[in-house]
Amino acid sequence: MDMNEIREIFFQECEEQLAELETGLLKLNDGDRDPETVNAVFRAVHSIKGGAGAFALDDLVAFAHVFETTLDCVRSGKLEPSQDVLKVMLKSADVLADLTNAARDGGTVDESRSRALVKELEALANGEQPAAHAAPEPVAAKPAVAAAPAPTDSSGFQPIPFSFDDFGGEEEEVLMVAPTYTVTFKPRAELFSKGNEAALLLRDLSRIGEMSIHCHTGDVPTLDRMDPEGSYLSWTISIKTEKGEEGIRSVFEFAEWDCELDIKLAEEAEADDERPMIPVPFDLSLLEDEPAIGDEPHVGMHVEPVVAAAVAAAETATGVMQAAAAASARAEKKEAPAASAAAQANAANAANAAGQTIRVDLDRVDRLINLVGELVINQAMLSQSVIENDNNGTSSINMGLEELQQLTREIQDSVMAIRAQPVKPVFQRMARTVREIADITGKSVRLITEGENTEVDKTVIDKLAEPLTHMIRNAVDHGLEMPEKRIAAGKNPEGTVRLTAKHRSGRIVIELTDDGAGINREKVRQKAIDNDLITADANLSDEEIDNLIFHAGFSTADKVSDLSGRGVGMDVVKRSIQALGGRISIQSKPGQGSTFSMSLPLTLAVLDGMVVTVAGQTLVVPLTAIVETLQPEAAAIHSFGATQRLISIRNSFCPLVDVGRILNFRAQQANPVEGVALLVESEGGGQRALMVDAIQGQRQVVIKSLEANYMHVPGIAAATILGDGRVALILDVDAVVGASRGQSLRQEMSLAS
Amino acid sequence: MSYVVKNLSQGSRELIAFRIGNQEFCVSIMSVREIRGWTPATKMPHSPAYMMGVLNLRGAVLPIVDLAARLGMRPAEPTPRHVIIVAQVGRKIVGLLVDAVSDILTVTDENIQPVPEVSSEIERQFARGILAIDKRMICLVELEGLFPDHESEAA
Amino acid sequence: MKKKVLTVDDSRTIRNMLLVTLNNAGFETIQAEDGVEGLEVLEECNPDVIVTDINMPRLDGFGFIEGVRRNEKYRAIPILVLTTESDAEKKNRARQAGATGWIVKPFDPTKLVDAIERVTA
Known part of the structure; x- marks a missing residue:
């Protein structure tokens, strides 16, 4: 595996996370307030940001960061996920998807859109309420995620980087004398309980300079008074290092809060410290599993007893701690309710139920499917020639052939099942289409999806997106009325588009219903007459008139809107559905809306x-x-x-x-x-x-x-x-x-x- | 491969010549996938007269065109002695029914004479040149001219 | 003997990066996708050090660390936390839960290996 493969994995993962994100946001939009939903949404963005950081996709990281910050406000309850807030978030999810695609394919994104959203997100995080239906922010001159501008004053002066390194570089080394520090280190019991070890810290310290060490054992109590988890040892270290106090602190970075640490330059320390100190080289090799020969040139040939004692003491501390840990854990275990074991078992079962998956290249599956297709044909040909050449129908060959046929069929079904995928991703794309079109048309639309987990062959899914997008656009653009009109008609100003999928008698049925005005039959009829599709005196049933919209070149919009396509009509939709072996029909009720119903084969194979x-x-x-x-x-x-x-x-x-x-x-x-x-x-x-x-x-x-x-x-x-x-x-x-x-x-x- | 490349660089090319009735035609060898014998094809409804139907070519459905009929000549009455030239035309593969394959020719551009002024639309559609070889006249056919790509309609 | 590292992260991308980095550095790597799986795997693999993410489904990093520390065998195992930015509050919570140290994402392979070396013998 190389970085390119991991990058590929990252983008695959992004797609999944973006789907999760959208699902979660839509759930929140529907009033779901389950903290896990909010967490999942947050995690999705967080995950994308984390991976993007690893690949230095700065635009993506920057946007994800702003988005994540705002989501964190929702998570912590600081921001109520109202519909208006979610509108901003859904749009942000779309931009995040665009940025991801741009990062992968090198395309560009609508910068003014992402800039405007960054502002909106930041405003939300700062506790400002979103302006309902805010007009897009005017294009800001400054990029949304601009790097901090180089400090510039009005005269255009820019400071020139200046470094002393430029002078007498060689002398420097001679002049530099590593200062000596005195470090006192007294771990507290918590240090050990977090998996840190004094000995390892001392080892690391020895790596940044030349040091000598003294272990203070004076606080160790007698055994009867000793707390097995207590910490009684402390060390005083004298170290000569170029890394400075900061370098020393960084060694103790993980331990700093769980110990008393004091670092002083040696001159001061010497003044304070009256205790006699025996300087000894600190031997690292004692701590290595395998002695590293020649690894550490400064290690002395003979080990001073004091050092051995110091290291031994550190190890003892750890050992004592571990023994004690084991003892107390044993005690705890007896009390541990059986319930926790049961809970663990449940979790394990849940994990199993979720099922294990592997990812396979689609090419491999397709190759297998083609081969099985050939197998089916071949098996049929074989059967036929056996039947033609052998009139004795009870022969063992015939029985074998029957079994072969059965097996072939089973293999085929199993292979087909590999390609079956839920329609969910396509449905999710439609949610975005609805949002965009609603935005452009100024209509208020709610998309309800059902049966997203209905499975169908991947080829069908892939080819479904385009006609479906077109139909959704039509439904919002032509089907739904403007909010004022809906109010006047006594309807909810927010229109509803319902997208459903289900299996019915070996096919998948997808229905798209809007609660708009329904088909204006008089207009359709007139249009059909104008276009010479029907004669002026043609006597058509309502159903026949409705079906006229599937005729080539038919468009009811007075002017061809750029939304519903560049002159592309429902005839194209019908043809693409038919090309998939499917059918499409429409039912419409004036004033109540229309339903498009598509029925498609589950597999094209x-x-x-x-x-x-x-x-x-x-x-x-x-x-x-x-x-x-x-x-x-x-x-x-x-x-x-x-x-x-x-x-x-x-x-x-x-x-x-x-x-x-x-x-x-x-x-x-x-x-x-x-x-x-x-x-x-x-x-x-x-x-x-x-x-x-x-x-x-x-x-x-x-x-x-x-x-x-x-x-x-x-x-x-x-x-x-x-x-x-x-x-x-x-x-x-x-x-x-x-x-x-x-x-x-x-x-x-x-x-x- | 290197042979072909060399020939191409010298402006020469290889052609497959075939007979329909008493006329000879040829197509570029680069577009020919294979040559096979005739077997009865499955008829297709509502197809033009020169469309003989479809055959199974190792699992793919191969449309068979009676090239004689397509070129406006008397339709073929296929027998097992007839030959199908399987050719790549654009992105599709088509079987061309002809009487027989007669020759493989290596020619240079100088051997190819322009098509004389002819009145018929159909000849102008496919004829790309005339070759005179051993007193025979062989017409160079461009298959793309006969079967323009129908991608746009198929959508 | 190779040192054994258990990594717990829900991101496939990060899991793969950890795997490549750690394998290249000569560690044996065992991976889990969330806290629950991490606790399950823990018993079987007996790691020398654990590297865990914080934000995960089912059981997050804090819960996972607490779970490990409750386990008699692993009370003292070093646990390094992967955090996206040096968020003091998160670091603090991770420490309270019992984390040994932390690595800031996007991690640099050298820093990751250094941090692991720092907490293991």
Whole structure:
């Protein structure tokens, strides 16, 4: 491991800490006053600062420091985390994230923003209340975290560094005579109880100069009166050192409060000190585990008895202390309630329950997933050729193959689970988007998220952020009304945007709800007429009008706002969701708001499909779309209008959709009685019966992209490779159903344009 | 590798020549990944006539283009003797169905003559030059001209 | 015999820096991520010296030091505290809890090793 790797770890950690920070701040915003929440928030910033310091990321350290100081005020109860305070903190969290990114990728941050926030944070720490909705501070001329300016007076004079070193450097050494100090050191009992040892302090002292030492044993009482944890020894040391009094003090830095320490220049000391002192060299080697030969040139060849005594005394002091410690601890232990053991066990269990994790390169996981995908295909091909070559279905090979299939499937599921991640990070990014957009639009918005821990494949998560950001912007920019308007409508001036995730029948469903004005259908309709999307006399249901917003180039904002994108509309959102194998729909109630609902596959790698034959072609229909399969009887088929046919299922009529016809695999409609109907649930609700020629079976298939080497094909979601090694296309059920409603499968741009 | 580098530095390049009907074409060898025999492809709905479908190329889905049809000639009626040239076009890999591979040529820029003035839009799209070799006429095809990158539409 | 150091810090970055620094200096390093884990690991690893952070989840540095000092075996083990700045109040609390010394973050590898040498034989 080198510094670059640690740096990488640091930035990974920053991301996690930033997520923690935001989660915590949002909890506080929701009224959570658990001290642990405040602590976690504080720790996150503290941690970032600590690591940033190690990499000399000064801007990051400086901002984190100001932020931390203000958070400390919250932690100590000096500052009440009101909504206005939290607004500043959430923005600060955003800036901290920007600074982190800038530190990693070398980008720049909006300095005026961070400067303004530093001021706001400092004001909060100084007990000033934040101005509600304060306008951003005018750009200050001075950088937020400027280094202390070089002292300058009005004439521009700058002091020139001046040093005596510049004169006669060589003479200096000759002239310098290290002064001798007399140090008296009397440890108190506390010194030992904090893990300091007199002998080690004396050893360290000997390293900064030439010294002699005298141990005073006069205070040691007789054994019967001796407190085993008492401290009875003291030392007088005479040391000749260039480090000065400060150098000596620094040796005793950790011990200073737990001893009596007196340091005097020898001349003064000699005057005071009447006790006879025997100067002896202090032998360090006695303290080393292994004798360091030639390490200390000044160590004398023979050890004076007094020194040995001094060191021995110091060691005895320690030894006595340790023995006593052991004794008293034993006594304590008996009284120690069993509860503490139980508590420890609980803590251990909690730690285990939290689960151990390792970090793995995504590339490695993806490689594994690809290999398993190949394995699945290979296993299917093997099974098929065994079946073709061996009619005896009970052979041991067949049984082995079945087991192999089972294992392959399990391996695949396990590998897929590795990639599953909670949607939390994306949701958290949305919180920031909401804040920013609220700031720009001057609207007051509250984001509520639910189901953040819902897991879905990482690829899906990565591709979710963009359409979701766009939708959130839309919801705040177009959906929610201005506060005055909301008050006039009898609503809370603060708008609510709710973002939820949940699993439903093998897919993840993400819903975005706002409590805004809802879709203005008259406006949408007019816009659609103006854009020639519909005719002026078109008779559309509310649902159909709402869905017009997904049409290409559709925008209801009177002028294209720079928030909701540069002419990018909901059609782009819909297409990116569809590219993920997902669907999107909208429900809107005038005056009450709109709900966008997205349903996405949990993984982009495999799906359970029904393999069917249509006009001689093999197709795969996603199993999740199929409600049931049935064999149509002639009596159940009813013609409706010129070309439509309906099938009656348990007294209700369901339109028949000839897949072969829709995909243009045949020119004439097939006879429904000769095929099989797949009853599917479509996106907008309502059922359709998809007619196929025959069902070959069910199997899990590995999804292969058509777009990688070709392009999107209308009516087709993706491709897969079957057991015979041939490519089969996976049907896009919603597109086919849509086409049956009269929305033609758009002839997309072909390879040759 | 050094051989290629040397040749490039001298302004010469290697081309793969192939036959469609009674005409010869060639493409840069640098864009050719492999050459394989024809196997029936999976048909794709709503695709242009020259799009023969997709094949499994070691786990990847490979679109197969009838180059004859794409060049405005009579569509091929593929047999196992037909050949698929697997070529890199932009960021995608495409299989080109041709009658047969005929030659590997090493030519210098001087060997390549400009395309004569032709009226047809389609020839202008792909033809990058004409080579005269052993009284044969071989048309240098630029694949990028035939299959412009569709990244923007695919988004 | 290599000296054994137990480090307790919740920051992965700092843990790694400690690990690299201490291993390079010839120490055997055992790491824990917070005070609770530190106390658990303590019994198994029998360290010569402990280096601990203050701000940690579950059990902070003060609590951890107190826990160590309550343990009969480790009442006298040297404990060094990592503090972000020379915050007198925090140092004071750490000392009251029983810390032997402190190291100011961002630590300089030499200073860290010096401090450990200073409190161990």
